Amino acid sequence: MTDSIRVHGGRALRGEIHVRGAKNFVSKAMVAALLGSTPSTLRNVPQIRDVEVVSSLLSLHGAPVDYDVETGVLHADTSNLTTADAFQIAQHAGSSRIPILLCGPLLHRIGEAVIPDLGGCRIGDRPIDFHLDILKKFGAQVEEGPDGLYLTAPNGLKGIKYELSYPSVGATEQLLLTAVMAEGITTLHNAAVEPEIKDLIDTLQTMGAIISVDTDRSLTIEGVKELRGFDHTALTDRIEVGSWACAALATKGDIFVRGAQQRHMGYFLNVFRKVGGEFDITSDGIRFYHPGTELKPIALQTDVHPGFMTDWQQPMVVALTQATGLSIVHETVYENRLGFTGALNQMGAQVQLFRECLGDKQCRFGQLNFQHSAVISGPTPLAAADIEVPDLRGGFSYLIAALAAEGTSTVSNIGIIDRGYENFREKLTALGAAVD
Numbered sequence: 375m376t377d378s379i380r381v382h383g384g385r386a387l388r389g390e391i392h393v394r395g396a397k398n399f400v401s402k403a404m405v406a407a408l409l410g411s412t413p414s415t416l417r418n419v420p421q422i423r424d425v426e427v428v429s430s431l432l433s434l435h436g437a438p439v440d441y442d443v444e445t446g447v448l449h450a451d452t453s454n455l456t457t458a459d460a461f462q463i464a465q466h467a468g469s470s471r472i473p474i475l476l477c478g479p480l481l482h483r484i485g486e487a488v489i490p491d492l493g494g495c496r497i498g499d500r501p502i503d504f505h506l507d508i509l510k511k512f513g514a515q516v517e518e519g520p521d522g523l524y525l526t527a528p529n530g531l532k533g534i535k536y537e538l539s540y541p542s543v544g545a546t547e548q549l550l551l552t553a554v555m556a557e558g559i560t561t562l563h564n565a566a567v568e569p570e571i572k573d574l575i576d577t578l579q580t581m582g583a584i585i586s587v588d589t590d591r592s593l594t595i596e597g598v599k600e601l602r603g604f605d606h607t608a609l610t611d612r613i614e615v616g617s618w619a620c621a622a623l624a625t626k627g628d629i630f631v632r633g634a635q636q637r638h639m640g641y642f643l644n645v646f647r648k649v650g651g652e653f654d655i656t657s658d659g660i661r662f663y664h665p666g667t668e669l670k671p672i673a674l675q676t677d678v679h680p681g682f683m684t685d686w687q688q689p690m691v692v693a694l695t696q697a698t699g700l701s702i703v704h705e706t707v708y709e710n711r712l713g714f715t716g717a718l719n720q721m722g723a724q725v726q727l728f729r730e731c732l733g734d735k736q737c738r739f740g741q742l743n744f745q746h747s748a749v750i751s752g753p754t755p756l757a758a759a760d761i762e763v764p765d766l767r768g769g770f771s772y773l774i775a776a777l778a779a780e781g782t783s784t785v786s787n788i789g790i791i792d793r794g795y796e797n798f799r800e801k802l803t804a805l806g807a808a809v810d
């Protein structure tokens with residue numbers, strides 16, 4: 375498969391597509407399966423590269439995975455786990471950050487774990503300090519080796535009291551995946567409470583874990599000695615749903631997203647409505663469409679749940695280039711997630727970046743010299759260009775820009791998009807896009 379796509383833009387996307395399970399839950403549920411001494415079944419699993427990556431990581435550790443693309447049903451047999459070496463893990467993980475989440479489950483099940491040098495989308499520094507601190511507090515011993523970090527737990531893992539300085543999704547997952555089988559009680563304050571985390575908690579509960587969620591972002595976990603496998607259906611990928619919704623808006627289109635669930639899209643739907651987008655909610659999915667009149671500018675800040683997701687920001691910025699007036703976007707989750715707008719400007723957009731916090735939330739990046747606020751002036755017609763995908767969500771956003779632009783664009787490095795958007799080429803064709 376070639377790593378670029380030609381997009382003959384200027385056509386409205388119209389039709390229906392189906393979005394399956396959330397990348398950012400499915401990968402974690404597969405890791406949770408490692409905690410179970412009996413096999414697990416996960417349903418609604420999309421065919422994306424991150425699923426392939428975690429499948430190979432599980433297989434490397436002696437847990438064979440069987441995935442049926444048509445039905446989306448994935449079985450993992452985690453009854454007998456073995457050790458894998460850092461070099462092999464790094465080779466299979468590629469740029470994924472998932473290996474760090476395997477640590478808690480592997481320490482419980484086989485007493486050792488390895489973290490190779492980690493990748494992930496280049497949207498900021500993306501440190502792993504919270505993860506390591508949590509693992510060490512539970513009692514893990516961490517040693518640096520030639521290919522990465524080697525972890526053991528000679529005295530077992532014991533429950534902790536922990537407070538996150540920022541409600542990190544990954545760190546909350548790390549703590550959950552470690553605490554469920556640690557000895558005694560663990561409490562976490564300032565936890566992330568994203569729907570994908572709620573689904574992970576439900577999955578762990580199915581396995582026999584005891585977890586309670588308080589109203590003030592606190593979690594309490596009572597460790598148990600053994601967990602069994604699960605049978606669970608993944609929640610829909612709300613980031614993919616939002617991305618297609620923005621594609622409908624930017625191309626003046628009309629897309630029915632089968633599988634979209636209103637309860638996970640609340641903030642997005644409010645913003646979509648304020649920009650002037652229309653939607654119809656049904657029990658099977660959500661239809662997103664352009665109103666046929668001018669789009670309106672908005673002021674927007676990304677935030678942790680229940681705020682506007684950072685992952686919706688990039689596709690929404692492309693849609694805002696078509697709104698009449700000045701829109702303001704303040705990115706408060708990642709310090710470097712607006713760099714993708716440079717290519718939009720080359721296509722004719724008018725996006726200006728600022729170091730200041732342009733919003734009432736004083737975020738962590740305010741005094742730190744990061745260009746993390748944007749002012750978008752629209753509407754600007756977009757012209758075709760040759761553009762290279764910088765990261766997963768930025769990449770899909772470039773596709774949206776190319777679809778909205780007059781003329782033929784070449785978008786390269788699109789392999790990254792396969793990490794999180796199932797069959798996006800086929801879906802584009804189904805929606806009437808001219809791509810080859």
Ligand code: EPZ
Pocket residue numbers: 397398399471495498499500501502503504505540541542543544545566613684685707708709766767794
């Ligand atoms: C998850 O990343 C998602 N990835 C991201 O989606 C998503 O953008 C992010 O959560 C926020 O919702 C997966 O689930 C695989 P974080 P994660 O820990 O867990 C800082 C996508 O496109 N931080 O909540 O890595 C960090 O630098 C991806 O699907 C530390 O400082 O995100 C960031 O500023 C991109 N130290 C903030 O916390 C740490 O040890 C939030 O990161 C960990 C994080």
